[in-house]
Amino acid sequence: MSHNFDEIVSRENSRCEKYDNREMIFGTADVLPMWVADTDFRTPDFIVEAIRKRAEHEVFGYPAFPDYYFEAIRNWLWQQHSWKVDKSSLAFCPNVVVGIASAVISMTSPGDKIIVQPPVYFPFFHVVEKNNRLLVENPLKIENGKYCFDFDDLLGKLDSSVKMLLLCSPHNPGGRVWSKDELQKLSDICRAYNIIIVSDEIHSDLTMPGVTHFPFAAISPETAMSTVTVSSASKTFNIAGLSSAYVVISNPVLMEKYNHFMEATHIGSGNIFGLTATEAAYNNGNEWLNDLRAYVASNHRFLSEFFRNYIPKARVMEAEGSFLSWVDISELGLNSRQAAVKLANAGIGISPGYLFGHGGDNFIRINVGCPQSVLEKALIIMKQVFSE
Ligand SMILES: Cc1ncc(COP(=O)(O)O)c(C=O)c1O
Structure with missing residues (x-):
């Protein structure tokens, strides 16, 4: 090693x-x-060196997002997860929770229902409730010692006021890496009800040997159209303090809503060290x-x-x-x-x-x-x- x-x-x-x-x-x-x-x-070292080199430049004005930055992300997603992502589907966000909150705020309205599957990473609750959306819980079940989706419970809770589901994939805290079949079924149900899935895939690189993460949006082109994926190099490479993440949104209408929100809030200008670190991580990691x-x-x-x-x-x-x-x-x-x-x-x-x-x-x-x-x-x- x-x-x-x-x-x-x-x-x-x-x-x-x-x-x-x-x-x-x-x-x-x-x-x-x-x-x-x-x-x-x-x-x-390859990340620390890249940051050091950038720091030695000694001018730290606003960053740019050159093509090679997004290329590094696209190559990583392909290499690690066999997921082909178009450049037009990629955008920066300052961190993963901001990405989830941005989707909630820009793609749903106050009073809309949003499904969350507890137990789950607790900011999922905050981004729903603190933005005045209605939290609907679809608790996970434990079967054979592992969490699984409770589809019957989910179906019982769906109606036309449910607009979004927040998916934690892989799952924090339970450590599940959802199978393609489970994700497919979840996608089928959500598509039947026109529900946008926000898939938080921040833990996707760190699967245990023999376990494969399946990106939710890769289920099918139709699923990609109703999915907002949010991820980051931060967990894998221990760079959460550098505040750098990204979204993958294939549906141009949803991307437009995301971009509009970023422009309205001006929170997407980025951090030069976060961008440098992400690029170095994905090119060398x-x-x-x-x-x-x-x-x-x-x-x-x-x-x-x-x-x-x-x-x-x-x-x-x-x-x-x-x-x-x-x-x-x-x-x-x-x-x-x-x-x-x-x-x-x-x-x-x-x-x-x-x-x-x-x-x-x-x-x-x-x-x-x-x-x-x-x-x-x-x-x-x-x-x-x-x-x-
Ligand atoms: C599932 C999940 N999503 C998001 C985050 C936080 O990501 P960020 O710091 O990029 O908002 C964490 C951190 O623990 C997490 O476990």
Whole structure:
């Protein structure tokens, strides 16, 4: 492995949320942070070098979006996900949640119903409710230990006032990488009701070995016409602080609405380092990503085995993608809030599942995107906490 993922990089006082907000979130800075979804891995040299080179220019005016920037994204989507995207379907957005919010605001109206499938990454709720749309929940079901869509429940909730569905693909927090069949069925239903799907694919590069992500818009040309895909290099390459993402919108009418919103709000002018980093990541990141996937998979295995051996009452949901582990703690006699408090008191900062909405309160989310030695340290403390 060319990159040393075992390296411990001190992130304290680097203006990063995960470390520098610990006191605010957990009441103490003395916790190993296994919460917010960025990794502790050093960003690869080919990105750091590109940023350094750009910084050495020493003039940081407004950025441009040259063709080669979008080419890098198109090549990556083709190489990684066998997805051919036209240049005219691509546009910049400052981050993924802004992309989702932009779709909500520009493509639906106040009072419209929007479907969200909890438990799910919690800003999905915010972008609906804080923009005065009506949240309709279509909770995921657990079958054979994995989340799946509840199509019967979905069909029971659809009517002409449902305008949009927010899909998390791959799924945070459950780590599902949805199969083509599942996505096809979801697409068929949504198309029958003229529902726009916003597919958040930020975790799509980081699938576990043997697991393939299927881009929702690639289901069919018709599906692409009603899909807004939002993604970014930020999770994969640990560059979330550089604020750079993109949307893929094949339907010119929807793209026009998106662009109109960007012009109306003037939020899409970009960040020169984010653009530089994304381009460097996508032009050079293939081999590094293979190593990262192997490392993260090994961390997932390590955690699962640890729980099986030492905390057998907790059940780890098998992760098919992402660096987040979702663990059912209901048989430990604790809800997620209680578990989070106990763990924070013992020096571990996790995300309590209740934050992710319906069905989440039996779970805790543990970020395994860290050196395995750190993960081991955290698990040993968890073992002590949960055996009390
Ligand atoms: C599913 C999902 N979407 C979006 C984001 C945030 O992306 P951004 O920072 O680009 O808004 C996260 C971060 O945890 C996430 O897990």
